[in-house]
Amino acid sequence: MKDREVIVKLLRTVAARMRVARVLRETGFALCVVLFALAAFELIRASLADAINGFYQSVLMAALIAFCLLVVLRALKRVSMGQAASLIDARLPLHDELKSAYWFVSQQQQGGDGEAAFVRMHVANAARTAQRVRGARVLPFRLPRSLLMAIVPAVVLAGAMWSGPNLVRAGTAPNAVAQPQSDVQTARALLAATASDAEEIKQLDRALAMFEEKDISPQQLQLAADQAREAIDQVNMRAAVAREGLAKLARAMRDKPEFEPIARALEEGRTGDAIAMLERLRSENKGVAESGAKAGQADAAQSARSETQLDQSIGQSARELVSMTGAINDEALARLIDNLDDMETSMQMQQRVNETRARTSNMSDMMRMNSQRSSLTASRFDDREQRPTAEPSPDSGKSDLKGGTMFRQGALSRGEEPEADDGSTTGASTGHSAALALEGRATRRLEAQLKRETVRVDSDEESGEKSDDASWFYSASQQETAQAELAEVRARDDYNRADVMRPSRIPIQQQQAVRDYFINIHKGNSK
């Protein structure tokens, strides 16, 4: 009984190890196959991007899942004690000692006295052997070769994915569409923080709100992106005017000794310090503080002035500074402070908008990628891609390329006026400008169709003038005539043959004869 336990214990250990080894081996095999299939698919998709669509991907995925299930079933198959005994016998080698002994102990078979004694001795010998044997020595765990081989397709797959176009990779990412939504939300929050009622900010906010909508067409998305970009450009323009105005003011102040520290602060970009210094200067100038404050409030109400107005206001302030002699004009000082406030506001707004822009540009990139992966292409409304010889148009820039959305988006925004697009033949940024149909692409060379036939015209010798235009004309060549006739005969033949297949089963040439025949019968019957 003790011998039996020793043998069974060893066999159990080895059976467990065999199962683990099998799982490892099957996993390696499955990994190898799956990676190889994915790498092959990735390579094929990279080379035949148009031909491989989602259907093939689904089929591949289904096949791989089925394969993996099969492998799992195989891997989890039970390992019998007999198999474990066979393995030990083969590895050590023990000449079937354990296999045979396990069979005897599992059968509990007792023969005659002599044979039973032999069996007992055999089992005892096997138990002694089993005590010496260690499961780890019989079946040490090591990485299966198939798992190492899986490195090769893994490298190929990684290489294929790395070298493949980013467009494909970005589109395949499951969160590729979800990402812009969150970006839009943070961008809008950023805009709200500016607390400005400028028209550009409102426009930008409207555009961003459009991005948040779910049921929106790619064209509307594109339009929203254009509007957003336009608003951002406007804000940038105003900020540029503000910076220019600050420089102008700094130059004007530099001539006045009392304004020199303020000018330095403005040059160094410390607008806030400059305003504080000006406030201090103004408070020193007593008596007119009340009226200056009122004027300041009135100007502050115009928080959203156009860049032209801002430029004019700065120019006026600069002129007042230059013309200021002796006592400081408090009203001019108040206007200067207001202008500086406006400039600082513009620059802060630009900063915020630029942050928004960074997010918006990321998002619009994503949109562009998505729109390119969608079926909506620039050639959607044109049948040009169906034509046999798709060549680029001689009018460069007008050819409607598949996937042209990506290129045209960056080209030019649609202008409000038709003149805004002057100087560019790119067309609308949505990329749907209709190019002229390419003529003569599918036709044969002119020389093949026509031959020049010269007709000698007896010209008036007296006039001495040659009328070249009247002396020749084009006519069909013999070859062309023959081909046309052949085509006609073939077409006629086809037509006749096609008619045989009509439900009436009567060729068109014989239809009249048949009709006449039946009419005559009818008439004969009536007689």
Added chain:
Amino acid sequence: MSTVTEERQQQLSGDVERQIEKFRDHFKRVSEEVSRIIVGNDDVISGVMTCLLVKGHVLLEGIPGVGKTKLVQTLADVMHLKFSRIQFTPDLMPGDIIGTNVVREDEAGTKHFEFQTGPIFANLVLADEINRATPKTQSALLEAMQENSVSAGGETHRLDQPFFVLATQNPIEMEGTYPLPEAQMDRFLFKLRLDFPAADQLYSIVDRTTQQAEPEVNRVLEQAQILEMRDIARSVPVSKPVMEYAIAITLATHPESEKGHDMAKKYVRFGSSPRGVQALILGAKVHALMSDRVHVSCEDIRAVTLAALRHRVLLNFEAEAERIETDDILQRILESVEEPSG
């Protein structure tokens, strides 16, 4: 109670160990003694001994002069058994082998039939050139080999044990011979082939047989000891997986079987009989004992497969035309049949 059982078991185990040790000792001594006369062919000596120890008979095949008859004579000398030699010729009659009833007159003048035993009544019978006798005479051995008895004149006579037939045949001279019928062939446990000796073996043969005094052998085994060894050999246990392996090999020789080997399907007319499996198991038991084991392994089965099955597989015309031999087919079968995992 359990202590008594354990003591009994230990005692039995001790007896078994002693018996096995004795078995191996006797076997080795016989082999060594025979080797003093027979040069080389150790596996043949071992095969002959195996057949003797599992109540089988052996068919020796070899060209003339390789020592077939000498081997049998030496075995008889070593084992102290009653030995008789029958030279098979075309005019040999069954009665010449098994004996015949003769009329005898006793002292009172009464005549009666008395069975005069033939040469088959011996422990060790050498049927020399068995294929030279007619099938009728050959079949006289059938009952003796299978039943260990002889029927003559309406009476059945038991043969003394051990009864062991060693038949020899010459594979070259086929003219004027009568190839053994399948039933007769099947009676032999092993068919052993004596190969032509190598150069160094030839040197030893010449050295031993051309001098004034030829080497002599000692009797190392008595009749009773042989019978005891037979009991020990048959006691060796065989597990089911090993039996399944032997059966799989046998089935692979059958062209009509689903488990038949491709080569068997192409070249074999009839596969091995069930006696083939018996021969495999019995031969493997002795092989296991001589390999210091008390259990039979698949390796033992493989070791005796050629000897046990080569005469039981009948080839078809295609095999003969392509000079395919049964050993080639069996070798391929051994390579292809997998060991059962248990």
